[in-house]
Amino acid sequence: MEWTASGRILAVRPHGETSAVVEVLTTEHGRHAGLVRGGRSRALRPVLQPGNKVRAVWRARLEEHLGALTIEPEELSAGAIMEDALALSGLNALCAMASLCLPEREPHPNVAGAFELVAEQLSEPDVWPALYVRWELGVLADLGYGLDLRRCAATGATENLVYVSPKSGRAVSAEGGAPWKDKMLALPGFLTGSGALAPGDIAAGLRLSAHFLDRRVLWPADKRLPDARARMIERLEAAGRL
Numbered sequence: 001m002e003w004t005a006s007g008r009i010l011a012v013r014p015h016g017e018t019s020a021v022v023e024v025l026t027t028e029h030g031r032h033a034g035l036v037r038g039g040r041s042r043a044l045r046p047v048l049q050p051g052n053k054v055r056a057v058w059r060a061r062l063e064e065h066l067g068a069l070t071i072e073p074e075e076l077s078a079g080a081i082m083e084d085a086l087a088l089s090g091l092n093a094l095c096a097m098a099s100l101c102l103p104e105r106e107p108h109p110n111v112a113g114a115f116e117l118v119a120e121q122l123s124e125p126d127v128w129p130a131l132y133v134r135w136e137l138g139v140l141a142d143l144g145y146g147l148d149l150r151r152c153a154a155t156g157a158t159e160n161l162v163y164v165s166p167k168s169g170r171a172v173s174a175e176g177g178a179p180w181k182d183k184m185l186a187l188p189g190f191l192t193g194s195g196a197l198a199p200g201d202i203a204a205g206l207r208l209s210a211h212f213l214d215r216r217v218l219w220p221a222d223k224r225l226p227d228a229r230a231r232m233i234e235r236l237e238a239a240g241r242l
């Protein structure tokens with residue numbers, strides 16, 4: 001068994017004294033792990049960093065084996081933004097969430113493509129936080145748990161959608177949700193195309209995606225949101241980007 005693909009490194013775990021188990025996210029093969037021999041060497045350490053774009057060759061005798069990965073660098077994104085704490089926090093959160101939420105060896109080309117889009121925009125703090133929120137909601141949708149933000153679950157209205165039901169994941173209008181507004185999740189306008197990004201929208205979007213990722217994806221698998229995501233939120237708050 002063998003394949004070759006471009007992808008992003010998601011996670012690196014030491015294996016033995018000199019090797020590492022490396023997870024990569026590719027369009028064709030999804031989240032896929034393999035053993036990189038010599039992965040803890042001085043030469044490979046700068047390459048084997050979460051977020052770096054690489055050319056990966058995976059080989060194994062049988063498909064179910066861990067297999068061996070050969071890695072060649074294509075774009076060392078982690079090193080390029082090392083001095084930008086906000087961008088680096090976004091990259092680390094992307095990698096941690098993809099590693100945590102995506103099933104192994106299951107292609108999710110839409111998620112991988114959107115991951116690439118967010119990673120390419122990390123130098124633009126006015127842009128990438130909103131893209132990141134959309135990416136998390138895209139992960140939910142690709143896993144079969146997408147939110148229905150098209151019309152109000154209570155009235156059928158398509159305008160003035162300002163809430164999301166925390167149970168059903170369906171949008172609710174201001175009028176339809178008024179009796180239960182204290183129990184509703186806020187729906188920022190940029191997610192429905194009803195307005196430009198406003199103060200508080202990123203925070204609301206992150207709370208929205210976190211609620212459903214935790215409830216529908218992570219909790220059933222006895223997992224929790226990663227620390228890297230919490231650190232990203234702290235950085236966004238400190239930078240006034242929430």
